[in-house]
Amino acid sequence: MNFLRLFSRPQSAPAARERLQVLLAHERAATGDSDLVTKLRDEILRVISKHMQIDDEKVSVKMERGAQVSTLAVDIEIPFDASKKKKAA
Amino acid sequence: MGKVIVVTSGKGGVGKTTSSAALGAALAQNGDRVVVVDFDVGLRNLDLVMGAERRVVYDLVNVIQGEAKLTQALIRDKRVETLYLLPASQTRDKDNLTPEGVEKVVGALKKAFDWVICDSPAGIERGATLAMRHADVAVVVTNPEVSSVRDSDRIIGLLDSKTLKAENGERMDKHLLLTRYDPARAERGDMLKVDDVLEILSIPLLGIIPESMDVLRASNVGAPVTLADERSAPAIAYFDAARRLKGENLPVTVPGEKRGFFGKIFGRKAA
Numbered sequence: 001m002n003f004l005r006l007f008s009r010p011q012s013a014p015a016a017r018e019r020l021q022v023l024l025a026h027e028r029a030a031t032g033d034s035d036l037v038t039k040l041r042d043e044i045l046r047v048i049s050k051h052m053q054i055d056d057e058k059v060s061v062k063m064e065r066g067a068q069v070s071t072l073a074v075d076i077e078i079p080f081d082a083s084k085k086k087k088a089a
Numbered sequence: 090m091g092k093v094i095v096v097t098s099g100k101g102g103v104g105k106t107t108s109s110a111a112l113g114a115a116l117a118q119n120g121d122r123v124v125v126v127d128f129d130v131g132l133r134n135l136d137l138v139m140g141a142e143r144r145v146v147y148d149l150v151n152v153i154q155g156e157a158k159l160t161q162a163l164i165r166d167k168r169v170e171t172l173y174l175l176p177a178s179q180t181r182d183k184d185n186l187t188p189e190g191v192e193k194v195v196g197a198l199k200k201a202f203d204w205v206i207c208d209s210p211a212g213i214e215r216g217a218t219l220a221m222r223h224a225d226v227a228v229v230v231t232n233p234e235v236s237s238v239r240d241s242d243r244i245i246g247l248l249d250s251k252t253l254k255a256e257n258g259e260r261m262d263k264h265l266l267l268t269r270y271d272p273a274r275a276e277r278g279d280m281l282k283v284d285d286v287l288e289i290l291s292i293p294l295l296g297i298i299p300e301s302m303d304v305l306r307a308s309n310v311g312a313p314v315t316l317a318d319e320r321s322a323p324a325i326a327y328f329d330a331a332r333r334l335k336g337e338n339l340p341v342t343v344p345g346e347k348r349g350f351f352g353k354i355f356g357r358k359a360a
Contacts, residue, residue: 011278016235017285024242024289 022067044074052078091122091202093195094334095224096266097248099240101211103232104268107304107314109208110138111324112228114313115331117172121203124163126195127177128220129210130186136176139166140311150178153190159197168316173202183216195223213247221252226262226334228295232269233281241265241290264295266330271300272343283343294341296330298323 041061048054058077064070096109106129113125127135130150136142141164147157152175159175166172175198178185198205209220221227227248231241248261255261267286274280287294298304299322307317315324333339 013275013278013281013285016281017289020235020238020289023239027239027242028246 018067022065025067026065026070040072041074048076091199091205092225093199093205093207093223094226094228095207095209095221095248096228096230097209097217097221097244098230098237099211099213099217099244100232100237103230103237104266104298104304105211105230106134106138106208107308108228108230108266108268108298108327109135109206110313111315111327112331112334113204113206114139114166114169114172115315115324115328116204116334117166117169118315118328119331120171122171122173122201123204123206124173124175124198124202125206125208126175126198127208128186128216129208130177130181130183130216131179132210133177133179135174135208136164137311138308139174139313141166141174141176142311145176148176148178148181149194150181150185152194153187154185159194168312183214186216186219188219188222191219191222213243217244218247218251221248223253224248224261225254226264228264228266228334229290229292230266230268231286231290233267233271233275233283233286235281238281238286238289245290245292263292264334265290265292266295266298268298269300270297270343295333296326297341297343298326298330 041063045054045059045061054076060073060075062071062073062075064073094112096105096112098105106127109125113123117123125135125139126149127133128149129135133148136145144164147162149162151157152159152162162175164174164176166174175194195205195207207220207224210216229241229244229248231237245263248263249255252261265287267283270283271280275282283294283297301321301323303318303321303323304314307314310317314321315327318324319328329339329341
């Protein structure tokens with residue numbers, strides 16, 4: 001029984017190794033609070049909020065840290081009257 | 090002048106105190122004069138692991154505050170006469186650990202001993218940074234497990250930036266001590282292998298301490314594992330690590346693995 005389980009269950013150490021390599025590559029680069037992706041996210045949102053009222057509920061920011069490249073996806077819902085709201089506010 | 094070693098890890102419970110006691114005892118068993126200093130103010134345990142808990146009168150904070158002389162606070166081991174312990178305070182706040190005070194104490198110990206082993210508390214706060222501050226050599230204790238490896242990486246970063254050596258533009262001598270290693274689980278692919286951890290952390294290997302009942306048994310009776318059972322697998326691994334600390338070029342073997350079959354690992358040289 002135990003023997004069979006050994007074969008059916010995939011090894012977990014390679015996953016640990018890969019996750020660590022990706023994570024540490026980012027953490028090492030981010031020393032001194034200079035994580036580029038985080039900075040980009042903050043600045044992009046700041047620029048957009050200059051021109052329109054952003055509803056926090058309608059903004060989705062997704063980050064994916066990969067080994068070679070990271071992706072930053074900012075998804076913002078822009079209502080028709082976005083610019084008017086801004087002026088009114 | 091003696092050498093100052095910091096035993097550190099970031100993460101708690103990986104074996105800093107066990108390793109401090111075992112490496113200290115191993116060096117002293119070979120005749121070197123050794124003092125092991127507990128920096129974990131408020132949560133001292135080195136005294137307990139070394140079996141001196143009932144003999145603590147004064148501690149590191151008393152010495153720093155000028156309430157006791159260094160010689161009064163040092164506790165001599167009953168089994169190895171060249172082995173001493175400087176306990177941490179259990180009741181005082183860790184803010185009593187001042188950079189100036191630590192500098193004075195470590196400076197005085199360096200003059201009297203061949204090795205000053207600083208047992209760091211977990212974390213990256215004051216106690217940990219002060220424990221590493223004056224080190225010549227760092228022993229980074231790591232378990233083959235993701236959170237421990239990540240924290241070790243963080244500590245290596247601090248060793249390269251927050252120590253006196255780093256601030257003077259010198260290179261900190263860092264060594265990896267892999268503890269609680271289970272060769273059978275690693276071979277099965279369910280534990281990070283020695284080479285995985287070495288590749289990720291990229292510091293030279295000081296030794297591999299196998300997961301073993303003997304470590305718990307030794308702490309139960311209050312003896313460093315090198316004294317509790319000299320012939321046990323972890324004791325042998327600690328003795329070898331101590332020899333490497335003294336500069337011997339001893340190949341590192343993975344405990345429990347057969348010769349020949351894992352020829353590649355057997356042939357690895359310690360740095």
